[in-house]
Amino acid sequence: MRTSDQLGEPGFRSLYRRLLSTAPGAASPRGALDTLTPDRVLAAVREVRSGRTVSLASPVNTVAAPDDPRPAEHRLTAPQGGVPAPGGGLEFARDRFAMDVHGDVNTHLDALCHVLYDDTVHGGLPAADALTPEGARTLSADLVHDGVVGRAVLLDIPGLHGRPWLEPGTSVTAEDLEAAEARQGVRTGPGDLLLVRVGHRRRREELGPWDASVARAGLDPAALEFLAERRVAVLGGDGNNDTAPSPVRGVDFPVHVLAVHAMGLHLLDYLRLEEVLPVCVAQGRWSFLCVIAPLRLPAATGAPVNPIAVL
Incomplete structure (x- = not known):
């Protein structure tokens, strides 16, 4: 684990170029999802032993907090005032829901158009061609409208170090990932959905919310080479996968840049891994079968998700 600046922007750009040349999804319009072949989906189905299902999502937050100043909005629209009309008969209860997809609390998927770097999105496409005021023209969340189904591998980094969670500002290294695999007797492979637990959600639930935009645990940028070598399809975490403060001087979200922009990895941010x-x-x-079914939002840069682990 690391807790201080390790990399300047020139070193980060060198790492970015290495991943562009080695990551399996770097040159594909579908990104790393190309590694999740039908044969690997069938193999993932054989992971099921007990048939137990567990949600990997957090309940949608509707209360303002230091890490969520603009929470989701939910209100009953019928019956009027929430009170059924007198006299009985047929009525329908109806409601309305609105939320910011990207944030520091609710579980969501980042689409490949989400990260702009050097005025481009994934694949080097000019951002001006990919995005409009009406939404994304390409690489939107609709790229995965058929869902993502595959073998998930959960690596528990606080468990590796005998802690309930990692403190904000801590970065998970490739050595941590390898040590967690050895401790847990599992190995991440091609087409896998890698889920990295840092304990963010448990810390929030036990100590209360804090401003996660300035302090959170996440991955060390150099750990992305581990993901490229193992040819993973999706990266997920119970934080937003990036450490804050950033371990790269001059780049605030280096893991998002490397994962989404360079490698073509869809990210799952703010999972809740405490039940699984x-x-x-x-x-x-x-390891277990995992099913991710984003809402069909054709021009969106991301989508709320409720990933389901099937054990």
């Missing part, structure tokens, strides 16, 4: 964790411990296994 004890199931993995009890069953003595850290």
